Amino acid sequence: MPADPVETSPDDGLPETFSTVLGDYERHLAFERNLTPHTVKAYIGDIAGLLEHAHRSGFSDVGELDLRTLRSWLAKQQSMGRSRTTLARRATAARVFTGWLARTGRTPTDVGSALGSPKPHQPLPSVLRVDEARGLIAAATTLADDGSPVGLRDVAMLELLYATGMRVGELCGLDVDDVDRDRNVVRVFGKGRKERTVPFGQPAAAAVDAWLGRGRGQLARPGSGAALFLGARGGRIDQRAVRTLVHRRIADVAGAPDLGPHGLRHTAATHLLEGGADLRSVQELLGHASLATTQRYTHVTTDRLRKAYRQAHPRA
Structure with a gap:
């Protein structure tokens, strides 16, 4: 998709006060900030468009600019179909400009300091299908058939990652006592050491039991401490090793x-929602501080629904 054009509104028709400020600002960008000619042109084009919008709104002096005018200018750009990337760039240009106006005494305050930037669209995370998730565990289980402690550990880690949707750092930080087998829940310490309790199913329980009963003791050393998952030398497993494992088994x-471990987190969330779990429950399970973070997974499920519809419906 071609980029949105740089706004190149000339200053013809602008009040002399606006034209003078625009010229001063251009010299500031070129000689004081030493920006490239292309960057200067982009900034000046954006600000010329802003000042033209302000003039049409009835303003004739930069001291009259306010946050509402800046926002209406961006809103107009959005209505014209400008991309989020372009809107974000123009918001930045406006903030830099109003900051300069305030520093040079042309305005009493920096009216653009509270102007937000539109967030770019986040690409939907890749996730495994249910059959692919089963295949992942099956592949690891096949390799663990020899009963090696590393094989048992790897199956247990993959089962827990997929069953709970926990972060890789949370998995590596687990201690043996964090797993409650009576209730099939695990105590997880997330970002900011916030504690949450996450349930897991029988397959993960069986894998953890096998690891604790037949595998962990073979890797444990005097310095292993309480770590649930151990590396080959007996220390607490590190995140790099878990990432390598996930990539290899996938x-x-x-x-x-x-996918890496975070892809399994995305997968767990997606499969929970597709299976009928409500959004707030998934938020609690994943340890998201904001429901908006969890809501992105509804976009994943909707996207998959659309894809299935296009493939299956004769009039799609």
Whole structure:
């Protein structure tokens, strides 16, 4: 998709006060900030458009600019179909300009300091299908059939990651006592050491039991401490090792996207919502501070629904 054009409104027709300020600002960008000619042109084009909008709104002096005018200018750009990237750039240009106006005494305050930037669209995270998630665990389980402690550990880690949707750092930080097998829940310490309790199912429980009963003792050393998952040398497993494991085992699943541990977190959230879990429950399980963070997974499920519709409906 081609980029939105740089706004190149000339200052013809602007009040002399606006034209004078625009010229001073251009010299500031070129000689004081030493910006490239292309960057100067982009900034000046954006600000010329802003001043033209302000003039049409009845203003003739930069001292009259206010936050409402800045926002209405951006709103007009949005109505014209400008991309979020372009809107964000123009919001930045406006803030830099109003900051300069305030520093140079042309305005009493920086009216653009509270102007927000539109957030760019976040790409939807790749996730595994249910059959691919099963294939991932099956691939790891096959390799663990020899009963090796590393194999048992890897299956337990993959089962817990997919069952709980926990972050890789949270998994590595688990201690043995954090797992409550009577209730099949695990105590997780998330960002900011916020504690939450996350349930897991029988497959994960069986894998954890196998690891604790037959695997962990073989890797444990005097300095292992209470860590639930251990590395080959007996220390607490590190995040790099878990990431390497996930990438390797997913590579064993034909057609599956290349995901890391965070991809399994996305997958767990998506499968929960597709299975009927409500948004707030998923928020609690994942440890999201904001419901808006969890809501992005509804976009994933909707996207998959659309794809299924296009593939299956004869009049799609």
